[in-house]
Amino acid sequence: MTTQLMKGNDAVIIGALAAGCRVYFGYPITPASEIAHAAARHFPALGGVFVQAESEVAAINMVYGTAGMGVRCMTASSSPGFSLKQEGLSYCAGAELPCVVIDVNRGGPGLGNIAPEQSDYFQVTKGGGHGSYRLITLAPNSAQEMCDLTFLAFDLADQYRTPACLLADGVIGQMMEAVDVPKARPVPFDHSDWAVRGTPETRHLITSIYLEADALEAHNLKLAQKYQRITENEVRFEEYCTEDADLIVVAYGVVSRLASSAIDLARQQGLKVGLLRPITLWPFPSQKIAQLAETTKVFLSLELNSMGQMVEDVRLAVNGKKPVYFVGHCGGKNFGCQEIVDLMKKYL
Template sequence: MRKQLMKGNEAIVKSAILAGCRAFYGYPITPASEITEAAALYMPQTGGVFLQAESEVAAINMLYGASSVGVRCMTASSGPGISLMQEGISYMAGAELPCVIADITRGGPGLGNIASEQGDYHQVVKGGGNGNYRTIVLAPYSVQEMADLTALAFELADRYRNPVVILADGFVGQMMEPVEFAEKATLPRLPEWAVAGTEESRANMITSLHMGTDDLEAHENALEAKYRQAERNETRAEHWYTDDAEIVLVGYGIIGRILKAVTADARAMGINVGLLRPITLYPFPTLHFQRLARRARSFVVVEMSNGQMLEDVRLALNGACPVEFLSRVGGNVPSHEDVLKFVLAHARRLAEQEQMAHV
C-alpha cells in the first residue's frame, strides 16, 4: 500500500476508522485539535457519527452511551480536557465499557501552555478518577506508531472491555511523516454484552453501581483479575542495542527518538549504551527492566516531566541498579547535545568508580 504523508493527529483518525470506529465525540484543544477536525471530515464519509460536544465532560459521557450499545467509539483531548473526563473514565472502567481516548499532551499544570510536555503520565497511567481501576496506556513515538497503536488500542479495549489511552506528546501529534495503513478494514460488529435495544439484549445491564459491599468487592476483584491478565500478556517495549548495554537509556514518545540518536553517538565513542523504550505505560514493562538489570550498571531516565515515569522505573528495578534522571519541563525538550553530555558525564563517573574499586 502506498504511504501517505500526514500529521500524527490525522493518522489516529484514519486508523481508527479502519479499526471499525464509527463514533467520535470531542471538543477541540491545542495540540489535539486536528484529531477533532479530521474526525469531522472522515467519520461521516464512512457512515459514522461525529459530534462536537459542548465540553469534555459531555464528550466522555457520550462515549459511555455509544459504547453501551456496542459502537466502537473514541475521543481526543489534551491535559486540561482529559482532567475534565476523569469522572467519566472511571464510570466507563467500572461499567466495563471499551473506548479509545487520545491524549496529546501539552504543558501544565492548569492551562499551562500549548507546547509539548509529558506531564499527563500520572493522570492517565495511575488513573485520575475515583476507585480501583486502570486504563491501558499506549505511547507512540512516530506517526506510523500513532496509526499502529490506534488499531491496537481498539483491539485491547474490546478484549478487556476497558478504556484505552493513546498518550502522545504534542511533538508526535503535530509532526508529519509517511504512514502506511492496514490494507484490510475491520467491519463494525455488535458485541454480545451490548444494550442494543433488541429482545436478545434485553437482559444486558451496563452499570458501575453495585450497592452491596460484597457485590462491589466481587466486581472489583474481577476487574483486578482482568488487569493482572493484561500485565501478563500485553506489555510492550522496544529494545535497541540493549544486549550488551552497561548504561540503559529510558524514555517514551518523542524522547525515544532523541535517545536513539544519543545511543548511536555514544556507541561510536566506544560506550556500551542501549535504549529501552516503553510502549505500554500500563501495563508497565517491568520484566524488561528486571532482565536488563542483570547486566546493566545503571539506567538513565529522560522525561519531559518532573519524573513521573521515573517512579515506575525505580519500582520496576527495586534497587537492582542505580537510576539517573534528566528532565525538561514547561514545553522544553531535552536536546540531543544536552542528553549526550549528560550520558558521557555519567559514563565517566562509572569509569572512575570502577577504577577506585580496583585500587
C-alpha cells in the first residue's frame, strides 16, 4: 500500500483511475477545478480522454455519450455548474446510464461565493432535474473517502445502471490528508446487452423517450423499483458514541468532522452525545435514525446552509417521535467545536 498526502480533489481522480475510469469531461469552477487539473494530467497519460468542454451542459452530455457505451466516465463541478448539469443528469437517469458526477458544494444561491457550503443537498439528493429519478449520493468526509467513495460510486453506478454523485464541500475538496492509494481492479460489469458500441451486436438504442403513456409509466415504475432496491441495499452511515447518547447530532462532510471533535469535548464534560453521519445521503439512513429515535432524546441536524435541508429527511425518519432541531451556517462560515458543545447543552 502506498500513501500520499493529497488534496481531496486530487484523491477523486486517484480513486477514478483505480476504478478504471479514464474519460473526463469538465468545465473549470472553483473550488472543484483541481479535479479537472488532475484528470488532465493523468487520464491522457494512460491513453484516456480529457476534454475541457464549452459548458457544464456540454460536459454532462459528453458523459452521456461515453456512458451510453458502457465506458466508465465522469465529470465534476461546483454548485452553479451542477445546476447546469441537471438536465443532462435527468437524461442519464432516464436512459439508465452509469456515470459519476462530483459536486464540490460552494456558497449560493446565484453566484454566491467560493466558500464551503452544504446547500446543494436538495438539488443532488432529490433528483434535481425534471422527472422522477434519484441520484445515488455519497458524502465523503476525508481525502481518503474522496478516493474510496469515487471508486465505490463507479461500482454502484454500474451495478444499478444509474448516475452516482459525490457531494463534497469545499473543505473536503481543498484539504490535504494522507491517502492510501488503492489497487486498480478490472471493471466487473458487462454492459453488452444494452450499451451501444459501434459493433454489429450492439446496435441498441440509448433513449429516455417513451411516447405512449403506458410505456412511459412502465419505464418509470421500473426505475422506481430500481430506486427501491438501492434504498434497501445501499444505505451507508457511520455512528460515533450513539449507544448511550441522549442527543444525536446528524451531520455529513466537514461538519461531521467538527462534530466528532465537539463530541470528544462534550463527553469529557459528561454530556451523553453522539453522532450519526450519513455516508449515503440518498439512500438516506432513515431506518437507522428511526431506530435511534427509540433510544435517544433529541436530534440536532448541523448543516452548512441557512434553512436546513437534510433536516427534512431527519424529521421524516424520526416521524415526530422526538424533537429534531436544526442549526446552520453558510456563506463560508463554519461551526466551532465549542459552539457545537454549547448547542448540545442548549438542546439537551
